[in-house]
Amino acid sequence: MSLIARPSVPNDGVAWVTGASSGIGLALTRRLVSQGWRVAVTARRAEALAALAAESPGQIAVFAADVSNTEAMAAAANAIETQFGPIALAVLNAGVYLPVDSRRPDPALFRQTFEVNLMGVANALAPLVPAMLARGQGQVLIVSSATGFGGMPTAAAYGASKAALINMAETLRIELDPLGIRVQVATPGFVETPAQDDNGFPKPFMISPDRAARYMTDGMASKAVEISFPRRFTWMLKVLYALPKRVYIPMVRKQTGWDGPNPDWPK
Numbered sequence: 001m002s003l004i005a006r007p008s009v010p011n012d013g014v015a016w017v018t019g020a021s022s023g024i025g026l027a028l029t030r031r032l033v034s035q036g037w038r039v040a041v042t043a044r045r046a047e048a049l050a051a052l053a054a055e056s057p058g059q060i061a062v063f064a065a066d067v068s069n070t071e072a073m074a075a076a077a078n079a080i081e082t083q084f085g086p087i088a089l090a091v092l093n094a095g096v097y098l099p100v101d102s103r104r105p106d107p108a109l110f111r112q113t114f115e116v117n118l119m120g121v122a123n124a125l126a127p128l129v130p131a132m133l134a135r136g137q138g139q140v141l142i143v144s145s146a147t148g149f150g151g152m153p154t155a156a157a158y159g160a161s162k163a164a165l166i167n168m169a170e171t172l173r174i175e176l177d178p179l180g181i182r183v184q185v186a187t188p189g190f191v192e193t194p195a196q197d198d199n200g201f202p203k204p205f206m207i208s209p210d211r212a213a214r215y216m217t218d219g220m221a222s223k224a225v226e227i228s229f230p231r232r233f234t235w236m237l238k239v240l241y242a243l244p245k246r247v248y249i250p251m252v253r254k255q256t257g258w259d260g261p262n263p264d265w266p267k
């Protein structure tokens with residue numbers, strides 16, 4: 001499937017990266033700046049964003065906000081448009097991984113995960129899409145995860161939120177692409193960031209945030225609908241997910257060490 005809407009370029013306006021205070025969002029911001037973009041950055045930790053902005057004076061502007069707060073995100077988008085420039089490219093990347101012990105499913109973990117990972121994207125889209133439509137052009141990258149392809153241990157909340165984002169991005173692409181807004185979804189494998197610190201299972205093909213940022217900017221410049229990386233790993237996963245579930249589930253248990261009582265879980 002090819003896209004009709006063209007990718008945005010720095011002459012179109014500014015970029016907006018959410019979750020830019022660490023990990024992938026931070027590396028991506030630096031890379032976008034190196035490609036000539038002026039970047040508005042959002043996260044809760046204003047000091048971390050200020051330190052990033054200090055690396056490239058005039059090129060990075062801080063608009064701290066909690067993505068789960070609808071009003072704060074509307075205010076942030078409005079402030080970016082009026083104080084910094086029209087948002088031509090948005091990378092909706094802020095996210096949390098909150099492991100769920102399926103023996104004690106805690107609704108609070110599901111709620112928090114969905115408030116940040118899913119509603120965080122919806123809260124950004126609400127002010128963003130009308131502004132882009134008014135200009136007839138824009139580009140949005142939604143950062144999901146390869147975990148969104150299918151079930152994985154500890155990811156009952158995280159994986160569900162990321163699967164929802166893949167589905168959401170497809171709908172947005174169907175509807176917005178003919179109107180000039182290119183919507184893409186990123187489905188990374190393992191990236192070495194603070195989010196991986198308490199993830200207690202093997203992390204094959206783990207890549208650096210810089211490498212992830214490179215895959216993402218290359219993908220955004222291409223016609224790719226889904227930006228999936230590192231490719232060898234994510235394609236292996238896709239093959240695995242395509243198997244009958246009665247084969248897939250024992251295979252995942254075995255590969256992740258989930259084929260017996262897991263010592264990492266609280267008793």
Ligand SMILES: NC(=O)c1ccc[n+]([C@@H]2O[C@H](COP(=O)([O-])OP(=O)(O)OC[C@H]3O[C@@H](n4cnc5c(N)ncnc54)[C@H](OP(=O)(O)O)[C@@H]3O)[C@@H](O)[C@H]2O)c1
Nearest residue numbers: 019021022023024043044045066067095145190191193195
């Ligand atoms: N690392 C991986 O292996 C991997 C794999 C696939 C997908 N991903 C996805 O990639 C994205 C970035 O993750 P990462 O690995 O770079 O993690 P990270 O280093 O923990 O960064 C997460 C970012 O999200 C921000 N954030 C979290 N909650 C927020 C909130 N309520 N409001 C505003 N910002 C919030 C954090 O900033 P503050 O704490 O300052 O608010 C931080 O900047 C996430 O969506 C994650 O699910 C990561």
